[in-house]
Amino acid sequence: MRQRNPYNPDSTPRPHEVRHVMAGARTQVTGEDQSRLSEAEIAVHWKEEALYYPGPKFIGQANWTDPGVMERFSEKNFPECFREFADLLTWDQYWHTTLDTSKAPFWKWFVGGKLNVSANCVDRHLAMYANKSSLIWVPEPEDEPTVVLTYQELYNRVNEMAALLRDHCGLKKGDRVTIHMPMVPELPITMLACARLGVIHSVVFGGFSGEACGARIVDSGSRILVTMDGYYRSGKLLDHKVNADIAVAAAEKEGTKVEKVLVWKRFRDKAASPTPMIAGRDFYVNDVLKQFAGAKVEPVSIPAEDPLFLMYTSGSTGKPKGCQHSSGGYLAYVTGTSKFIQDIHPTDIYWCMADIGWITGHSYIVYGPLANAATTVLYEGVPTYPDAGRPWRIAERLGVNIFHTSPTAIRSLRKLGPDEPKKYRYHFKCMTTVGEPIEPEAWKWYYEVVGRSEAVITDTWWQTETGGFLCTTKPGIDPMKPGSAGPPMPGIYPAILDEQGNEIPTGSGRAGNIVIRNPWPGIFETIWGDPDRFVKTYYAKYNKNKSSTDWHDWPYFAGDGALRAPDGYIRILGRVDDVINVAGHRLGTKELESACLTVPEVAEAAVVPIVDPEKGRVPEVYVALKPGVKADPAVAEKVSKAIETQIGKIARPRTVRIVPDMPKTRSGKIMRRVLASISNRMDYGDISTLSNPEVVEQIRVMVQGAGPVEKQAGPDDIKQFGKDV
Numbered sequence: 002m003r004q005r006n007p008y009n010p011d012s013t014p015r016p017h018e019v020r021h022v023m024a025g026a027r028t029q030v031t032g033e034d035q036s037r038l039s040e041a042e043i044a045v046h047w048k049e050e051a052l053y054y055p056g057p058k059f060i061g062q063a064n065w066t067d068p069g070v071m072e073r074f075s076e077k078n079f080p081e082c083f084r085e086f087a088d089l090l091t092w093d094q095y096w097h098t099t100l101d102t103s104k105a106p107f108w109k110w111f112v113g114g115k116l117n118v119s120a121n122c123v124d125r126h127l128a129m130y131a132n133k134s135s136l137i138w139v140p141e142p143e144d145e146p147t148v149v150l151t152y153q154e155l156y157n158r159v160n161e162m163a164a165l166l167r168d169h170c171g172l173k174k175g176d177r178v179t180i181h182m183p184m185v186p187e188l189p190i191t192m193l194a195c196a197r198l199g200v201i202h203s204v205v206f207g208g209f210s211g212e213a214c215g216a217r218i219v220d221s222g223s224r225i226l227v228t229m230d231g232y233y234r235s236g237k238l239l240d241h242k243v244n245a246d247i248a249v250a251a252a253e254k255e256g257t258k259v260e261k262v263l264v265w266k267r268f269r270d271k272a273a274s275p276t277p278m279i280a281g282r283d284f285y286v287n288d289v290l291k292q293f294a295g296a297k298v299e300p301v302s303i304p305a306e307d308p309l310f311l312m313y314t315s316g317s318t319g320k321p322k323g324c325q326h327s328s329g330g331y332l333a334y335v336t337g338t339s340k341f342i343q344d345i346h347p348t349d350i351y352w353c354m355a356d357i358g359w360i361t362g363h364s365y366i367v368y369g370p371l372a373n374a375a376t377t378v379l380y381e382g383v384p385t386y387p388d389a390g391r392p393w394r395i396a397e398r399l400g401v402n403i404f405h406t407s408p409t410a411i412r413s414l415r416k417l418g419p420d421e422p423k424k425y426r427y428h429f430k431c432m433t434t435v436g437e438p439i440e441p442e443a444w445k446w447y448y449e450v451v452g453r454s455e456a457v458i459t460d461t462w463w464q465t466e467t468g469g470f471l472c473t474t475k476p477g478i479d480p481m482k483p484g485s486a487g488p489p490m491p492g493i494y495p496a497i498l499d500e501q502g503n504e505i506p507t508g509s510g511r512a513g514n515i516v517i518r519n520p521w522p523g524i525f526e527t528i529w530g531d532p533d534r535f536v537k538t539y540y541a542k543y544n545k546n547k548s549s550t551d552w553h554d555w556p557y558f559a560g561d562g563a564l565r566a567p568d569g570y571i572r573i574l575g576r577v578d579d580v581i582n583v584a585g586h587r588l589g590t591k592e593l594e595s596a597c598l599t600v601p602e603v604a605e606a607a608v609v610p611i612v613d614p615e616k617g618r619v620p621e622v623y624v625a626l627k628p629g630v631k632a633d634p635a636v637a638e639k640v641s642k643a644i645e646t647q648i649g650k651i652a653r654p655r656t657v658r659i660v661p662d663m664p665k666t667r668s669g670k671i672m673r674r675v676l677a678s679i680s681n682r683m684d685y686g687d688i689s690t691l692s693n694p695e696v697v698e699q700i701r702v703m704v705q706g707a708g709p710v711e712k713q714a715g716p717d718d719i720k721q722f723g724k725d726v
C-alpha cells in the first residue's frame with residue numbers, strides 16, 4: 002500500500018513522491034517496513050553520477066578558492082562568520098550585534114547597523130565605475146536597439162524616480178508600493194528608488210493577472226501601484242495597463258483604495274496600450290519625471306533589520322504569503338553569494354534569464370549583481386523568440402560571460418535548438434541553474450553544449466523565503482555532480498529529518514525533510530501581517546520548546562524532500578506540501594482550487610500535478626459539478642478561464658476533467674493522491690478505505706481509457722516521463 006503524507010493525510014502526491022513511485026522497482030524499503038515511513042523517507046536508488054571538476058582557468062580567477070572557507074564558516078564560528086558577507090557592504094553605521102535571537106524565530110541580523118540599499122547598489126560604485134555599464138536591456142524585437150545604462154545614468158534615474166515617489170506620491174520610509182511590471186530597466190530603477198527612501202516594494206510578476214495583483218495590493222496595503230502600459234511577449238505587444246485597472250478595482254472591492262497609478266511608457270513617443278488613462282488617478286511616469294529632472298535624493302539610512310521588500314509566494318493554503326525580507330541581512334547574503342558562488346566580478350557581464358518578478362530576479366538580477374558593481378543584463382521577452390538561437394545571439398553580442406537560467410528553459414532550448422549554441426561565438430566562465438531539480442541528461446547538455454565543457458555549473462537550491470542560495474557547489478573549490486545541488490553553502494547547516502525529527506544519516510539512501518538548523522542573514526523575517534502563520538509554517542514542525550531563544554531549537558522547515566549521498570551532496574526531490582512547481586514557478590494547489598470554485602456550476606475542485614517533460618510539473622484539474630448541471634465542455638473552459646483571470650496564464654491547467662464525484666475518505670476529504678496517480682498513469686494503491694471506491698475506476702477509465710489498471714511504474718516508464726534518472 003502506498004504511504005500517506007502523515008502531516009497532510011489526504012494531500013496530493015508531491016513531485017518527489019511521484020519520483021518514488023516511478024522509481025518503485027528500485028525502492029530500498031519494501032512491504033511492511035514502508036508503511037512506517039513517510040513519503041519523504043522512502044529511499045530512492047539514484048544512480049550516482051560521475052564528478053566534473055572546475056578547470057584551472059576558472060580557478061585562476063575565482064573569488065573563492067581557499068578550501069579553508071568551510072572551517073571559517075563552521076558552527077564554532079557562527080554567527081560571526083557572516084561578517085565576511087556584511088563587510089562587503091558600505092554601512093552608514095556599523096552593527097553591534099551580529100545575530101539577535103531574543104525573539105526566536107524572528108531573527109535579527111546586524112543589529113545596530115544602518116545602511117541604504119540603493120546607495121550600496123549604485124552610489125558607492127560611482128567613484129570607480131561611473132562610466133561602466135550597470136544595466137543592459139535587450140528588448141524582445143530584434144530590430145530594437147539595446148539600451149545601456151552606465152552607473153552614473155542609473156544613479157541619475159534612480160534619484161529622479163525617488164524624488165517623484167517622495168514628492169509626487171508622498172511616500173516615505175515604511176510605506177508599501179506594489180509594482181506590476183515587465184522586464185524593462187524601469188523596473189529595477191523603481192525598486193532602487195523605493196530602496197533609496199526606505200519604501201517597501203512588493204513586485205508582482207508581470208505575467209500575473211490584474212486580480213492576482215489586486216489581492217497583493219490589499220494584503221500589503223499599498224496605495225500606489227507602479228505599472229507599464231505594454232510590453233512584448235512572443236512577438237506580440239501586450240496591453241498591460243488594462244491589468245492595472247482590474248487590479249485597482251479588485252483592491253477597491255476589498256476596501257483598499259489605490260490613490261495613484263504610475264504608468265511607465267514602453268515607447269517614448271506613443272502609448273503602447275489602448276486602455277484609457279483615468280484623470281486624477283493615472284499618471285505617465287515619463288511625463289511627471291520632467292519636473293524632477295536632475296533631482297537628487299539623499300539616501301535614507303535604514304536599520305539593517307527594517308524591511309526592503311515583500312515577495313509573495315504560494316503555500317499550502319489559498320492565500321499567498323508576503324515574505325518580508327530585511328535590508329542589511331538580505332543584501333549581505335545576496336552580495337556574498339553573488340560574489341562567491343556566481344563568481345561575479347565588476348568586470349563581468351552577467352545575464353540571469355529569470356524574471357525580476359520572482360525572487361531569483363530580485364536577488365540575482367538586481368541586488369546581488371549591482372551590489373558587486375557588475376553589468377547585469379535584462380531581457381524583455383521569451384528565450385525562444387523568435388527562435389532557439391536567441392539567447393546565444395544575445396550572449397555573443399553583449400559578451401555575456403556568466404549565465405543563469407532554469408531547468409525548464411534549458412529543456413526547451415535543448416528541445417528546440419540542440420545545436421544552436423554551437424553557431425555562436427560566446428564564452429561562459431560559469432553558469433547557474435535554479436528553481437527545479439535538473440535531470441542529469443539536461444545538465445550534461447547544459448555543460449557540454451552551452452558551456453562547451455569549460456563553464457562551471459552551480460545548481461543552486463533555495464527558495465523565495467531564503468533570500469539566497471542554500472545548497473550549491475562552490476565553483477572554484479568543489480566538483481560538480483549532475484542532478485545534485487551539492488553541499489550546503491558555507492554557514493548553512495542542513496539536516497535531513499524524518500517525521501519524528503530524527504536525523505536521517507548521510508549516505509543511508511533514505512530521503513526525508515530537509516531543514517536548515519541555523520538562521521542565516523538572507524532568511525526572510527516574517528510573513529507580512531501574519532507572524533503566527535510564519536512560525537506555524539516554517540518552524541513549528543520541529544520546534545520542541547516554544548519559549549527557547551536558542552537558535553538550535555528552531556530548525557527551518559523548507560518544505561522539500563531531500564536525500565544526502567555518502568559524499569554529503571544533497572539531492573532535492575521536490576515539495577512535500579501543496580505546492581506545484583510549474584516551470585520553476587510556485588503555484589499553490591489551494592489557490593487554483595479556489596479559482597475553480599468561483600465558477601457557479603462547480604461544486605468541488607481538486608488540482609493535482611502531472612509530470613511534464615519540459616516544465617517539470619503542470620496542473621491538472623478535476624471538478625465535480627453541482628446537481629442538475631450538465632457536464633458540458635463549456636464548463637471546463639470556464640474553469641480554465643477562471644484560473645487564468647484570477648492567477649495568470651502560467652497557471653493554466655493542462656486539462657480540466659469533469660467527474661461524476663470526487664474520491665473521498667469517509668470523513669469527506671478529497672483524495673487528491675488518488676487523482677494524481679490516475680493522471681500520472683500510476684497505480685493508485687489501496688482505495689478500500691474510501692467512502693466511494695467505485696468512482697475511482699470510473700475516473701480512471703475516463704482518463705486512461707478502458708484498458709486494464711496500469712501497473713506500478715518501473716524504470717521503463719521513467720524514460721517515458723523523461724525526467725528522472
Ligand code: PRX
Pocket residue numbers: 314360361434435436437438439460461462463464465466486559560561573574575576582585586587
Ligand atoms: O522545491 C524547491 C524548488 O523550488 C522551490 C522554491 O521555489 P521558489 O520559492 O519559487 O524559488 C525558486 C527560486 C529559488 C524549492 O522549495 N527548487 C529551487 N531550486 C531548486 C529546486 N529544486 C531542486 N533543485 C534546485 N536547484
